[in-house]
Amino acid sequence: MLGETPAEECPPAQREPTITLEPEPPPFEKPALNPKYTFENFVVGNSNRLAQAGAMSVARAPGQSYNPLFIYGGAGLGKTHLMHAIGHYVLQTHPRLRVAYLSGETFAQQYITALREHRIDAFRQKYRNVDVWLVDDIQFIAGKEHTKEEFFHTFNTLYQMGRQVVFASDRPPRELHTMDDRLRSRFEAGLIADIAPPEFETRVAILQKRAQIEGIQIPDQVIYHIAQAVEGNVRTLEGVLISIAARASVHGKPITLQLANEVLARHYVDEKQVHAIPSEQAVLQAVCQRFGLSTQDILGDQRSREVLMARQIAMYLLREKAQLPLQQIGQMFGKNHSTVLHAYNRVKTSLNKDKELTSIIYDLSAVLGS
Numbered sequence: 001m002l003g004e005t006p007a008e009e010c011p012p013a014q015r016e017p018t019i020t021l022e023p024e025p026p027p028f029e030k031p032a033l034n035p036k037y038t039f040e041n042f043v044v045g046n047s048n049r050l051a052q053a054g055a056m057s058v059a060r061a062p063g064q065s066y067n068p069l070f071i072y073g074g075a076g077l078g079k080t081h082l083m084h085a086i087g088h089y090v091l092q093t094h095p096r097l098r099v100a101y102l103s104g105e106t107f108a109q110q111y112i113t114a115l116r117e118h119r120i121d122a123f124r125q126k127y128r129n130v131d132v133w134l135v136d137d138i139q140f141i142a143g144k145e146h147t148k149e150e151f152f153h154t155f156n157t158l159y160q161m162g163r164q165v166v167f168a169s170d171r172p173p174r175e176l177h178t179m180d181d182r183l184r185s186r187f188e189a190g191l192i193a194d195i196a197p198p199e200f201e202t203r204v205a206i207l208q209k210r211a212q213i214e215g216i217q218i219p220d221q222v223i224y225h226i227a228q229a230v231e232g233n234v235r236t237l238e239g240v241l242i243s244i245a246a247r248a249s250v251h252g253k254p255i256t257l258q259l260a261n262e263v264l265a266r267h268y269v270d271e272k273q274v275h276a277i278p279s280e281q282a283v284l285q286a287v288c289q290r291f292g293l294s295t296q297d298i299l300g301d302q303r304s305r306e307v308l309m310a311r312q313i314a315m316y317l318l319r320e321k322a323q324l325p326l327q328q329i330g331q332m333f334g335k336n337h338s339t340v341l342h343a344y345n346r347v348k349t350s351l352n353k354d355k356e357l358t359s360i361i362y363d364l365s366a367v368l369g370s
Contacts, residue, residue, distance in 0.1 A: 017019065031087055033084045033101060033236050034084050036086075036213070037093060038084075038254060039056060041209065043206045044202075045201065046199060047202055048073075048077070048195045048196070051071050051073075051078075051194065051195045054191045055086050055166070056089075058086060058164055059085070060093075062094070062131060063091060063163055067159070067162075067164055068187060068189070068190040069164075069165075069166045070167045070169070070173060070188075071168045071169075072172050072192070072194050072195050073194050074170060074195075074197065074233060076235055076236060077169040077196070077197065078195050083134045084101070086132070086166060095102060095230045097131040097132060097135070099132045101130065101134050102134075102135060104136070105141075107135065107141060108140060110123060111146075111150050127154050128157045130158070130163065132163065132164045132165075133154075133155075133158055133163065133166070135167050136168045137170070138169050139169050139176060141179075148179065148183065151359075155186065159186070172194070175249075176346075189281065200227055203227035203237055204223055205253050206238070206267055207223045207226060207237060207238075208223060208239055211245075214241075214245065216241065216256065220328065221259055222244075222255055224323065224325070225279070226264070228322075229268070231315045239268075240264065240268055244260050247262075278368040283322050284299075286368055287310055290367075291307075291310040293307065293310055298333075299333055311333065313364070316343065316347035316361070317365075319340070319362060321365065330367075330370065347361070
């Protein structure tokens with residue numbers, strides 16, 4: 001109206017600032033790892049020392065030491081154990097890191113499913129954003145062209161970001177003939193560590209560790225006997241132990257050498273091979289009969305020429321035929337490791353040179369059935 005003071009213009013209403021929320025990544029599931037497959041439960045020996053050291057190194061500092069780490073060896077030797085141990089260690093010491101464990105076969109199956117269901121982006125997001133990628137049995141992707149291509153790009157993405165990658169296979173990279181050269185060259189860019197079948201001392205330690213974990217009461221003599229009879233993989237070795245323990249439990253009997261032989265002959269090794277391994281008592285008895293001595297004479301401190309010779313031959317046969325560790329032989333005779341080793345080497349080097357000694361060893365070996 002004319003003459004009225006114009007009203008003040010109201011300022012425009014203040015709008016709340018717009019916040020763009022990034023979509024949350026899908027929750028990352030922790031890998032299914034065997035609780036028994038830890039570094040603490042892994043028995044280290046000459047056959048697996050490098051692989052264990054490499055695995056421990058990458059677990060302590062993912063992406064900073066050996067990348068990639070490539071572990072290879074036959075079935076049942078401990079590759080999967082080390083892969084799981086890495087996963088356990090990383091999750092315990094770096095709980096914010098994302099760890100993925102799968103087999104090459106699982107990768108191939110999931111990739112095919114993702115293609116069929118049009119979820120390839122989700123598949124890639126799942127595996128190209130992990131911090132530690134553990135792929136077991138990668139030989140299964142060899143020969144699968146499209147899977148190899150996806151595998152290569154996944155590996156390349158993680159590697160370029162400095163993420164830790166660990167592979168396991170039943171053969172070294174150079175023998176993965178149907179794998180692309182570019183993949184093999186990347187496998188060979190890091191640490192390649194093999195796992196061989198365990199030697200006798202390591203087999204003994206593996207059996208002792210498993211018996212401790214499972215609470216199995218088993219005499220050392222039986223453990224040494226099993227370790228001598230089963231020279232294959234760790235899985236078979238532990239399977240023998242569990243079978244013997246189960247049989248003893250069912251029948252309410254203690255574990256004995258006879259029981260072990262029954263299980264071994266029935267399920268695992270040739271019966272002739274089992275009974276060809278003499279016990280320590282059999283060795284001592286054979287030597288005593290050959291020299292006309294008592295067990296006390298051989299195990300005692302007498303130092304006559306005949307007793308010394310019999311004692312050294314007994315030590316040699318206990319090591320060579322019964323396959324007992326030097327330490328155990330030393331405990332039997334009240335001697336140290338070096339004394340037993342000296343006696344063993346002395347007999348061994350004299351064979352075929354000393355006719356009398358050679359004849360005695362030949363006769364005793366025939367008596368012992370080996």
